[in-house]
Amino acid sequence: MKFPFLIICLIIYSFNCFGNDNIIMERINNFKNTEKSLKKITKFAKINKFDKVIIEAQLIQKWFVKIPSFFPKGTQASMSNNSDASSDIWSNFDKFLKLAMNTQVYSQNIIKAAKEGNISSLSIAISETSKSCTQCHRLFRN
Numbered sequence: 541m542k543f544p545f546l547i548i549c550l551i552i553y554s555f556n557c558f559g560n561d562n563i564i565m566e567r568i569n570n571f572k573n574t575e576k577s578l579k580k581i582t583k584f585a586k587i588n589k590f591d592k593v594i595i596e597a598q599l600i601q602k603w604f605v606k607i608p609s610f611f612p613k614g615t616q617a618s619m620s621n622n623s624d625a626s627s628d629i630w631s632n633f634d635k636f637l638k639l640a641m642n643t644q645v646y647s648q649n650i651i652k653a654a655k656e657g658n659i660s661s662l663s664i665a666i667s668e669t670s671k672s673c674t675q676c677h678r679l680f681r682n
């Protein structure tokens with residue numbers, strides 16, 4: 541009886557590892573897309589293409605809502621994955637979530653300013669969003 545049980549555990553364990561690898565790959569991808577979106581926002585804001593700004597800011601916002609579910613325990617950077625996630629994330633998860641929430645709020649401000657066509661608020665919201673990226677990376681990215 542013991543033997544099959546062990547095998548089942550091993551199978552579940554390895555599935556779990558693959559699952560985490562996928563999560564890591566997907567979140568890295570989402571962060572890369574976020575960077576692209578932010579660059580596009582800066583570009584489109586300069587030429588007053590507010591509708592395009594809104595589309596990109598919505599993409600950013602959608603990702604930052606999902607962040608909590610993309611950082612399960614055990615997915616920090618290790619020799620066997622290509623993550624740069626600091627293990628500090630899980631000892632300060634509240635702080636991590638708060639910083640993710642900040643980016644979400646600032647990208648919401650981008651959407652609002654773009655909808656109003658308010659160039660000065662838009663430029664402030666873009667710079668706040670960008671600062672919020674750096675703030676989290678400084679603490680939680682290796």
Ligand code: HEC
Pocket residue numbers: 564567568569571572574575578600622623624625626636637639640641643669670672673674676677680681
């Ligand atoms: C709440 C924290 C947090 C915020 C806010 C945040 N990031 Fe990150 N970012 C991370 C973490 C953690 C990683 C490492 C993920 C990994 O490798 O598993 C990362 C990785 C990245 C990467 C590297 C992807 C790669 O090639 O490996 C880019 C690019 C990036 N973030 C862009 C951004 C941009 C742009 C913003 C702001 C709009 C932002 N991030 C906001 C935590 C954050």
